[in-house]
Amino acid sequence: MMQVAQIVGREDRETLWRPLQTFTVTRIVIVLVLLVYLGFNTTKGADEMGFHFDWETGVAYLVLSAVFALLSVYLQSRFMLQLLAQLTVDIVAITMLYIAAGGARSGLAILYLFPLAGCAILAPLLLALFFVSMVTLILLAESAYQVLHSTSDASSSRAGLYGAAFFAAIYVVNRLAAKLIKQEELAVRRGRELQLQEAINRLVIADMGDGILVVSRNSEVLAANPAAERMLGLSFASRQALAKLVEIPALVPIADAFFAWMARPAETSGADASAFVLIRPGDHLAENSGLTFDGRRDLFTHLKLRFAKVTSEDLPEGRTVIFLQNVSEIENQAQQLKLASMGRLTASIAHEVRNPLSAISHAASLLNEDITHPTQSRLLKIVSDNVVRLNRMIEDILKLSRRAHVNHEPLQLSSFLADIVEEFREGHSIAPEAIELVSMRNHRVRFDPLHLREVVLNLLSNAVRYASGRDGSIRIHAFSPVAGRIELHVQDDGPAITPKVRSHLFEPFYTTSSKGTGLGLYVARELCLNNDAMLDYEYRMDMSSEGMEQPIGRFVITFAVDNPL
Template structure:
């Protein structure tokens, strides 16, 4: 057992002082009870004087331990010595072993066994035992008592020694358990501090979710990715299903819980478009145009037997990774561009010039048609080269605003006529007077690319392709391009805007996989953003909500 409180942790030392104060308070109560007992029994004045002295000393010891927290062993042993002396005086005044006051020795010796080393407690118990035996032996010599009283004194001494030993061992075990708990508490507190530091600074998001989709804990990265930077202001636990923008994450978590989903998936979320999250953070309105591309991984926490099941959702923002991959491909494309400029454009110019000269000399319809095909394909290849070359150019945002209503109406008419479409296949929804800052030729190229992709997957019915302009509160306009075809798979979304990635090889100009990449780069050059977001349609039938998607161009409003 620890010999002194200073060798123990601060929490254990505080426990020792509290125990000493409790012992002192008990001493005061015992002194009052003795005083009352002796007063009722009309005992001798010596007994009453001793009790009054004991009460005064008990109060003094209690006040000392309460206000002076120094020299613990001195403040412990001094009252114990006083207890033994006072009880011995009462014992002698009461007539010795027959008074029954020997039981009072148990109080100070038990307190000493708890708060002092075992050797000190046994020493004091031995002194009391010797005193009891000595007093009984003296009365036996005086013929005032019998041998039975000596046996009673010996039994009292044995009981006191046994009690001291048992109480000391129990107290030692409890003190050891408290010291261990204190050390474990410090270790747990340090571990929690480290965990909080790691979770606060780690780049990946972490959500702790129960089977019902209630978020019980999250780190700042996850709150930032999901638009929940002020999550502490919301009701805890926060439900993922409460935010419509987090529906893809909620659905993926439910699929994983049902063992029908994958442990890892890719999602695109637009949390700042969700009215349920408005006001959570001051930056919510200003970031409404942002979308996050997340790699999501699910894992189950080992909580068997704890009565609480928890799942952990790890979120990794793929935006920076996609950007780095594109930059690497762009660097290699820059080297390819120099070669194309010298090795392809000059031969193309020669072929185009030769084709024009032959067209002037040939009058027959068939050669003219063949020369026209050659010229068209030369122009097409030259346009591809120009598209590649313009990746390294930065366009200047035009100073003149572009009116979207007239621009989209003219573009729809041109696209419908070029592809022979019925007039109502493309639906346009835009408020009159919507002005943006975007180069008209660049926006035309971006939309023609997106409309061509939409035409490939749309059903062909009325309004199967929709162009709509939506205003937000951050001086921006969103131009949505959506069709009624199936959405892009998460695997395809992961590479959607990468150069030279394509799932089409039909020879219509999309085979190089540069269309969407060029469209995004043109948007960036015009201080706009092109993105793809998933949407859940409620008309999915018996299979539940169906997954679709749309392209969103976030434009800078003029004004």
Template sequence: MDTATPPPALPRHLPPHLSAAARETFWRSLQTLNATRVVIALVLLVYLSIDSRALTTSGDFLYAQTCAAYLFLAIVFALMAAWWRRRFLVQLLSQVACDLVVISLLYTAAGGLRSGLAILYLFPLAGCAILAPLMLALFCTALASLYMLAESIWRALSGAGDMAVLQAGLYGAAFFAAVLLVNRMAARLIKQEALAAQRGVEIGVQQAVNRLVMSQAGDGIVVVGPDGELLAGNPAARQMLGLAGALGLRLAAMPSLHPIAQAYAHWRANPALHTVYVTIKPYTDPALQELAAAWSARADLAAHLKVRFAAADTMELGTERNVIFLQDVTAIENQAQQLKLASMGRLTASIAHEVRNPLSAIGHANSLLAEDLDSPVHARLVKIIGDNVARVNRMVEDILQLSRKAHPHDEPLALASLVAELKAEFDETQRLDPRVLDISRVSDVTVRFDPVHLRAVLLNLLGNAIRYASRQPSSIRLFVVGVQGRSAELHVQDDGPGISTEVRAHLFEPFYTTSSKGTGLGLYLARELCLNNDAMLDYEYRFDTGPVAVPGSSGRFVITFAQPSREDRP
């Protein structure tokens, strides 16, 4: 059998829509009323001991006995309300009735209105106005007012006092006004408390739903302040950013999150750019490795994120809160590539036999035909045929190269010397001013990358850069970023317009191109060559400041080399 103490009964006269917490307030108010009653009884006894001469001899005995009985009943009422929470309205009315009787006896014994005890009627009447329905409160007020009028009329007729009927009537009118005012104010407060309790429940439910959604969401959600302080984040965001209880820090205070901090600052200055792609490398930050040791077990080199910023509507509250939505697009990009490669792999063999051989015959015949043509128009047509044959042949070569997994030479490579040789070759083939391609910030670091593969990757990236750069001095830059002993990064940047977020979403997909002369395989092959050398190629949005910044540039291609081996470290 369950012997648990049942919950206290709720006042029956209260509206049914009030919550249990709101109804509990009535019991606390009744206890306050009881405590006040005890204090008033003690004050009346003290008043008797100080100024007993104000009473007649018979009244003196009545006054003392009445005050003592009133103190005893006040203590009984207080204990009953504390230990027996039943019959709220019955307890309230019995207490108010006792108050009216005792005050009326004291009022009569003290000489009526001239005693000044009429003000004591406000105590029970105000309590009744707060805790009882309005009709009961008015009924009790009418009883008190009629008693005062009757007592004044009796004294006037018996010649025991002055004519005070008008004063008694004014007291009664004041009591009615006070009861009405207190009752209306109490009703409004009760309504506001019920509304606040309802809103509290709704807010609690909404917060519970928000916590559930944020905890189960696959995308990361981070709430930040205007200075980039991390205020809240769901588990997905903590995993993407490599955080483990590191909230309260600023984005700029963590080196691995500098790309997000830069993008956030740029978005606050330019709200139109609300979506960017960044690559973060939490595993390179020693502080974060201590906070989240799981990063040390990551097999991938970086986390590629699609970052979207949104401003919360909190300005009317006098504060600024912004939300950063994070989506790890690495898996999405890999899946898109695998889908395309799955279908492309089935075509590789047929392309090699059914397309390459006829294409060679067409190209050879076109070359023979060009030797016998003298007309400029015919020569132009033959040239168009030759160009398209070369383009299709290049596409076939790229497709065939996809199926070849060449084994790189895993030997140290001096990056500065290879870049210097590549610059000389690139300046000559493109007929560039030597100042256009700036390699002054390529430090002499040693990386592990097949030189043939790295040359192919850089030629592809520089070919794209020269297509959009202004060809002004230092409009194309190659520079190394990294700390000695850690993964070095080679950045390729130009002053041309940055790649839009829409194009960035498909940038490394095979056969995706924005150029009418491209095959859509160059960047994909460049990334595959990097992956084949345990490196990573990505396009990152960086917002540089200072004298070395390229005007108008917000993005660049970044090659993150493999971790240096022990023998490569100093």
């Protein structure tokens, strides 16, 4: 039963068709050589009738061999039937030539080795031994016939030796072929398992929420899953021309974190292989990088990066897998919880703190009317100044509680900013030329007017505090660096904020001024976030007062766009 199952199983084995085709081509070559051999014997005066019989048999054998070759190429079905037909024709043709040539003394018995070896490779052992037995019986029968007719050189031992040699050779060849077939079956099964596992891995990686980047040591992106493309706002359209992280300005924070991780000692690189970066998806794409902007409206993405090194003996330089997790949603949830707590806190502050402050301020004003001593007047002024500061801090905190009430109106940015600047000039007695509005096109953004007014006034107040006061010392510049994005820059000619201060700039209650509350910029950023915008302090290349290009700090508001013109 096992042998029958092997025979049936070979019907569907595609890889056996190639050996069968080789078998048919080899048969044609052997037949051609045999015909040449017969023609050579003709020149030596062989029997004419025997020659015609051998020649007709050889030509018929050649035609059938060509037919078998065509069938194995163009009709790849019923493998075992084709093999049995070819073996039967081989044995019949060789037997006819063998008997016509005089039997064992002709030396043609060696031709049987060709079909028997092919049968041992392509057929199960039982079938191969069957054909060997048939050939051995033919050889013995022909030898017995020669002995009965008292042929002088007739010998049955020669046929027995041929049969024994065929049995031994075919058994060895069949066992070797069986081992190769088992190894092939194992390789095919493992290959299918690997293909299935690879398909599962692709499905999991494609559908997982975390992004995956595979990069080389020089930060070249070798692969990316769809989640990573969505997070970065990029589409890796050309897999043959993937760019390096350092070549895409928007992804430079990821490259910096990657190189910082690579520079760490090997024993500590796995201890805390994570970092947090803030990027702007799709901003300032590198030319000829094979990457395209996918039209996302997201203004920024806060990512948690996790690094894992992949090494292999065949790949000495190794690869690094960067896992990207978008923590913006987590931050938004935390922000909602923070706002809820802030709302409860501000309600308590409004009731418990503002009334006592009003009483203290009123009492200080009454005392100031009756005091004439300079020292007492100075102390009362200190009390009044701190009351004003506390009251301003409370007002800033109360503004946070009003964040939930947003009116996303489409604003004409140029006219809106012109009105705010004019109001600010009059309220702070600033020269008209001190604040310069640069390149104000007809940009439209979606932003709550009251919130945007609060943000811009806060930034202008900071700028006035540090600007020189000369003409154009404060510049407000609105432009669109890429499609679907508008930026508003507010900068002054005062000293730039140091990187150390910048890292804490938007933290609540952090201030470098003795008169500040540390809540102005924090409130301004929170208002921007609530209007789908982003406020940050950035160093951009610009012309200095000396006419040289250098990085100059400025506050940058990135807006959500409403029908840009």
